[in-house]
Every structure is written in C-alpha cells, then in structure tokens.
Amino acid sequence: MGAWVGVGSRDERAEDAGMCHFIEHMVFKGTTKRRMHHIAQRMENVGGYLNAFTSKEFTCFYSRCLDEHLPRAVDTILDLILNPVFPEKELEREKDVVIEEMKMYEDTPDEYVFDLFDKALYGDDVMGSPVIGTESSVRSFTRQRLIDFLSGHYVADRIVIAIAGNVDHKRAVRLVQKMMDSVPERTTSGSRSTPTEYLPARVEERKPMQQAHIVLGTRGMSEVSFIPFSHPLSLDEQGMVERAESFYSLMDGRRTVREYSDADVPREVIEACIKTAGTAPSGAHKQPWHFAAVSDPDIKKAIREAAEEEERAFYGGRAGDDWLEALRPFGTNEHKPFLETAPWLIAIFARNYDLDDEGARSKNYYVQESVGIASGMLIASLHQAGLSTLTHTPSPMGFLNKVLDRPSHERAIILLVVGHAAADAQVPEIDRKPLEQIASFR
Numbered sequence: 001m002g003a004w005v006g007v008g009s010r011d012e013r014a015e016d017a018g019m020c021h022f023i024e025h026m027v028f029k030g031t032t033k034r035r036m037h038h039i040a041q042r043m044e045n046v047g048g049y050l051n052a053f054t055s056k057e058f059t060c061f062y063s064r065c066l067d068e069h070l071p072r073a074v075d076t077i078l079d080l081i082l083n084p085v086f087p088e089k090e091l092e093r094e095k096d097v098v099i100e101e102m103k104m105y106e107d108t109p110d111e112y113v114f115d116l117f118d119k120a121l122y123g124d125d126v127m128g129s130p131v132i133g134t135e136s137s138v139r140s141f142t143r144q145r146l147i148d149f150l151s152g153h154y155v156a157d158r159i160v161i162a163i164a165g166n167v168d169h170k171r172a173v174r175l176v177q178k179m180m181d182s183v184p185e186r187t188t189s190g191s192r193s194t195p196t197e198y199l200p201a202r203v204e205e206r207k208p209m210q211q212a213h214i215v216l217g218t219r220g221m222s223e224v225s226f227i228p229f230s231h232p233l234s235l236d237e238q239g240m241v242e243r244a245e246s247f248y249s250l251m252d253g254r255r256t257v258r259e260y261s262d263a264d265v266p267r268e269v270i271e272a273c274i275k276t277a278g279t280a281p282s283g284a285h286k287q288p289w290h291f292a293a294v295s296d297p298d299i300k301k302a303i304r305e306a307a308e309e310e311e312r313a314f315y316g317g318r319a320g321d322d323w324l325e326a327l328r329p330f331g332t333n334e335h336k337p338f339l340e341t342a343p344w345l346i347a348i349f350a351r352n353y354d355l356d357d358e359g360a361r362s363k364n365y366y367v368q369e370s371v372g373i374a375s376g377m378l379i380a381s382l383h384q385a386g387l388s389t390l391t392h393t394p395s396p397m398g399f400l401n402k403v404l405d406r407p408s409h410e411r412a413i414i415l416l417v418v419g420h421a422a423a424d425a426q427v428p429e430i431d432r433k434p435l436e437q438i439a440s441f442r
C-alpha cells in the first residue's frame with residue numbers, strides 16, 4: 001500500500017528548499033501514537049517493509065506486507081503522515097544525516113547526473129534544483145516551519161491511498177476512511193508554477209573515474225495547463241439584451257445571395273473572417289478544418305467549369321424529383337456564373353483524421369459538427385463585415401481537391417461564395433420559422 005501526497009520540491013519556496021524530503025525523513029521520528037523505534041519495527045515485526053521517497057512532484061510512503069497485515073500498514077502509514085510530532089532533539093540530528101546524504105549524491109554519479117540535467121534544463125526555476133535542498137536551507141528548518149508546511153500541504157485532496165493485492169475494496173476504504181475523516185480537504189498553499197524556459201544545453205562535468213554517465217532528454221507531453229479566463233465583455237442585464245437583440249437584427253438581414261457584383265474585397269477582410277471561423281469550438285479541440293480561399297480568376301474559372309459539370313448531372317436527374325421539387329422556389333439551375341463573378345470563393349474542407357510528417361494518422365472527433373459550427377461562424381462574420389455569401393454545395397465536390405491541390409484525407413463540404421450582392425440582386429421571398437417553432441423553454 002502507498003500513501004501518495006501531491007507535494008514535492010517544486011512546491012517549495014527557495015528558503016524551504018528540501019523541506020518535503022526533510023519532512024519525509026522526520027515523520028519516522030515519532031508520532032502522537034508511536035515512538036521512533038516502534039515505527040521502525042512495526043512492519044518489520046510481521047515480515048513487512050516500510051519506506052518512503054520524495055520527488056519533485058510528490059512524496060510517497062509505502063509498505064509491502066502480507067494481506068492479513070493490511071490494517072497494520074494502513075494504520076502505520078496514515079499515522080506517519082497525519083500525526084508526526086517532529087521531536088526537537090531528532091531535528092538537529094536529522095539535519096546532519098540529510099547533509100551527509102547531499103555529499104553522498106555528489107559521489108554517486110548515476111544520481112548526480114540527473115541533478116545536472118535538471119539544472120541545465122530548467123535553470124533557476126525550482127524544477128532545476130535538487131529535491132534534497134541546500135545545506136543552508138536545511139540548516140534553517142525549525143520544528144514550527146515543518147508543522148506549517150505539513151498542515152498546508154498534507155491535505156485530503158492531495159493524498160491518494162493506493163492498495164494493490166488480495167484486498168477487499170470496501171474494507172480497504174473503511175480502514176482508510178476511519179483515519180482520514182479528520183484531515184482538512186483544501187490546501188492553503190499556492191498553486192504550482194510552470195517553468196517558462198526550455199533551455200537546450202549541453203553540460204559536462206569531469207571526475208577521475210572509470211565510467212561515463214549520460215542523460216539525454218527532450219521536452220515530452222505536458223500536463224494540460226490552465227489559465228485564468230475573463231470574458232472580453234462585461235455587461236449588465238440591459239447591456240446583454242441590447243447586444244443580443246442588435247446582433248439578431250443584423251443577422252436577420254442576412255440572405256443567401258446568388259447574384260454578385262465583381263467589386264473587390266480586401267484579402268485582410270477574408271483573413272480576419274477565416275480567423276474568426278478558426279476560433280470555433282471543435283471535438284477534442286482537433287480543429288478539423290481547412291479554408292481554401294480563392295481570388296485567382298483562372299482557378300475560379302476551373303472551379304466553375306467543374307462545378308457546372310456536376311450540377312448538369314444533378315439537375316439532369318441525379319437529384320431525383322423530390323429534391324428538385326424542394327429547390328423549385330429558389331429558381332436555381334446548373335448555371336453558376338457567381339463562381340466567377342464573386343471576388344472570393346472559400347472552399348471549406350473537413351478532415352476526418354490528421355496526418356503527421358511521417359504519415360501517421362490521428363483521428364478527429366465530431367468532424368461534421370465542428371466544421372459546421374466553424375462554417376456558421378464564418379458566414380456570420382462575413383455578413384457582419386458587410387459581405388454576402390452563398391453556401392454552395394455542388395454534389396459531389398471531389399473536384400475541389402484536384403483544383404485546389406488539397407490532400408485526399410480532406411473532404412470539401414461547402415464552397416462558400418463571398419462578395420458584395422449585385423445592385424439588382426434578388427432573393428426568394430421565404431419565411432423563417434418563429435421562435436416558438438424552433439425553441440422550447442422549460
């Protein structure tokens with residue numbers, strides 16, 4: 001069984017360097033229940049083993065014993081971490097032991113090489129300092145500082161009790177609960193900082209010895225880090241209503257336009273709107289989209305020709321009678337002049353998976369939904385920039401991969417036509433469903 005406490009040397013302030021490790025030693029010097037030699041013998045007497053170690057991120061107290069001695073192990077370990085007394089007399093003696101340990105490290109190259117590595121990698125950040133601390137920090141420790149540190153960090157939400165072997169789960173939980181009930185839940189100490197710098201470095205230290213010890217390392221996968229969030233707007237109720245109504249009113253004036261002026265639209269506008277689309281939420285944040293923006297007349301012509309070929313087949317029968325009937329009110333047909341007149345076309349591609357440089361696949365999630373949301377944000381953003389759009393979906397759209405030179409794992413889902421509506425543009429007279437038909441409130 002092990003008690004894993006989520007506190008390690010990276011949680012220490014400079015003056016406390018080595019505190020976690022020192023506490024790990026000192027808890028064995030006596031608790032409110034047991035004296036030092038009792039602790040030392042308690043597991044050994046039944047053929048068990050009791051030990052502890054400290055790292056940069058956690059401190060672990062553990063025991064191995066026969067299943068029948070589990071209650072003894074739980075009681076011994078939890079007593080150690082919950083009720084240590086830190087006897088004054090042992091404090092000074094233990095400082096000497098730890099300082100000896102520091103010196104020993106320097107003569108143990110297979111350990112020392114890791115200290116050098118961390119120092120090279122993290123520099124002056126707390127992650128770059130050895131777990132054991134420094135001679136001066138350890139010398140400065142007082143009993144009260146140990147107690148304060150312990151009560152700030154040895155709290156229930158930082159302790160994991162892990163038990164493996166022939167144990168009954170419920171019984172194990174009962175054993176632990178009995179002792180943990182009085183432990184406060186929340187830590188009073190600050191949160192961990194992340195080393196900001198990653199310093200590629202090569203460090204070499206020579207000593208007169210037979211072996212060479214080498215550590216080679218690079219940055220790996222990191223834990224997710226969180227940052228504070230605050231909304232860019234801070235609105236009272238009235239402010240919210242006004243903005244929501246005003247945005248609705250703007251969007252209510254949006255229409256799908258099929259007749260365009262050939263007036264130019266600056267590329268910056270298109271870039272900003274695509275950036276907006278790129279802020280869309282996506283399944284597992286895979287951002288499974290690509291926006292191919294086209295203003296080159298030759299490419300637009302090629303797209304028009306290929307699209308009209310598909311559309312001829314579509315309107316010529318491929319769509320089926322029901323679909324063609326549904327499209328009748330829009331007056332659409334196989335002719336798509338807007339694909340050349342409008343200043344911009346944006347082909348929106350979805351990726352079911354991504355490929356890394358070596359060709360390995362990684363799956364994307366909720367691709368259709370994610371790209372749909374991003375496309376909606378793109379349309380809204382283009383509209384509020386004063387532009388009109390047509391959500392064009394010639395079917396099938398495979399020709400877009402060829403014309404736009406996109407890889408085969410990308411699938412075009414929309415060809416968005418973007419520009420200013422022609423001065424004499426008309427749109428079909430259609431209704432939008434009222435709120436009662438599209439929403440319900442409970």
Ligand SMILES: Cc1cc2nc3c(=O)[nH]c(=O)nc-3n(C[C@H](O)[C@H](O)[C@H](O)COP(=O)(O)O)c2cc1C
Pocket residue numbers: 254255256257258330332390391392393394427
């Ligand atoms: C997924 C999707 C595909 C569409 N495909 C086409 C199309 O291929 N050709 C077309 O003229 N309009 C197409 N439209 C536009 C719709 O017909 C249009 O949005 C609808 O008539 C509502 O009109 P409004 O946008 O003016 O409110 C499509 C719209 C969506 C959302």
